[in-house]
Amino acid sequence: MWSQKLKSGNVCYRERYENPLTGEIKVATVTIKPSGKKRTDERIAEEALREKIDKITHEAKVKDLTLEELCEKYIARQQREYKPQTAQAARRRLSTIKRLIGNKALIKRLNAPLVADKLYTGSDITYNERLTRFKALMRWAYQAGYIDDVSYLDRLQNKRVPSVRVKDAEKYLEHDEIDKLLSGMTVERWKLVTEFLILSGLRIGEFIALNDSDVDFEKREIHVTKTFSRDIHKISTTKTEMSERDVYMQDELLECAERIKKFSKEEQIQYVFQTDLFLSNGNGDYICYDVYSKYFRENTERILGRRLTPHSLRHTHTALLAESGVPLETISRRLGHADSEVTKNVYFHVTEKMREKDNDKIKSVKMLHVCYT
Known part of the structure; x- marks a missing residue:
């Protein structure tokens, strides 16, 4: 100076x-x-x-922002405008993109060939998911004035994968698979959780958050008013307003709930603790989502030969109700959402399979035995 x-x-x-x-x-x-x-x-x-x-x-x-700096700005915006778990989920998903492309990569120097090469690690479906998140991030950067040109995004094309309808059809368990899976599970706690999720259609976070008072055996209702967020490890509001609901307990679900209550009480007596939770982790605290998810994925792969997530049990519930002739609108209300493409796809796939079976039965039926010469 x-x-x-x-x-x-x-x-x-x-x-x-x-x-x-x-x-x-x-x-x-x-x-x-x-x-x-x-x-x-x-x-x-x-x-x-x-x-x-x-x-x-x-x-x-x-204009010289690194990918890491841009992601922090994006997450800060998420924290201001959305629920804490939404921002934390964004952070988790973007961490993979940062790791693959590089934290210090300058956003103005990114291009289609580089991004495509970095984001692809062998799975077409995973690549498409990463690409969707990356494009959303960069379009936000453009709108926020952090970068002047994102036209190269148009050259980044998704990989060809099975249609959404086909993919969603693979997300639920058939009757024989349910029997195999439950019979093959050796940890009683996770076996009970799996059965309850199949019979209720609850999200795993909604189940973890249940208190004893939320399960009304007299009225045969489960009051879903909150969820456990794996991203912030805290109880939060339900995913949407529609997610706050009462789920009726049919006979099988009622019986399963009674077994869980008995299991929980016996555990509290054996290990000398008290909890208001419907089912705890064995010492009165919330069940660990990641522990159950890992157990479930490993067991579906070991027993069924395909790796599924706990969310597939929600789709399984949809399939079971569809097979029983329950209307789509009723299923949607029970699941707690007004509209879901995945639920529709599972529902229509099941009903389509039922029609095919009906046609096969009718195909071989002989109604007239008149011989025309």
Whole structure:
């Protein structure tokens, strides 16, 4: 910083800075009226110049954002506008993209071939999911003014995978698979959880959050008013307003709920603890989502030969009700959503299979035995 006294008696202070975009050396100036204390004037001028230079170069600096910095800005926006678990889920998903592409990658230097190569790790379906998240991130960056051009996103095409209808049809268990899976599970706690989810259609987070008071045996109702978020490890509101609901306990579900209640009471007596939870982890705290999810995935692969997630049990519930002739609208209300493409796809796939079986039965029926010559 240097200074020059003006004819007016004021002092003009100057400081050089480099334009981050062009590399050109520029000079910022600030003029102040002398106070008689030179060091004080210099400190004031220095702070004013720094603020001015930061403001001038701010737009240029954001254009040089790294992928890590952009993700942090995106998550900060999520935290302001959405539920905590939504922002935490975004952080978890983006962490994979950052790891694959590189935290320090400059967003303005990303291009279609590089992104496609980095995001693909062998699975077409996984690649498509990552690509969807990456495109959403970069389009937000464009709208927020952090990058000037995202036209290369149009050159990033999804891999060809089975149709949504076909994929969703693979997300539920057939009757024989349910029997095999439950018979093959050796941990009683997880076996009970699995059976309850099949019979109720609850999300795993909704089940974990259940208190004893939420399961009304007299009215045969499960009051779903909250969920356990795996992302923030806390109880939160249900996914949507429609998710807050009462689920009727049919005979099988009622009997399963009674067995869980008995299991929980015996466990509390044996290990000397008390809990208000419908089913705890064995010491009065919430069941660990990740532990159950890992057990479930490993057992479906071991017993059924295909790796499924606990959410497939919700689709299984849809399939079982569809096979029993329950209307789609009723199933949707029971599951707690007004509209779901996945639920529709599972429902229509099941009813389609039922029609095919009906046609096969009718195909071989002989109704007339008249012989025409």
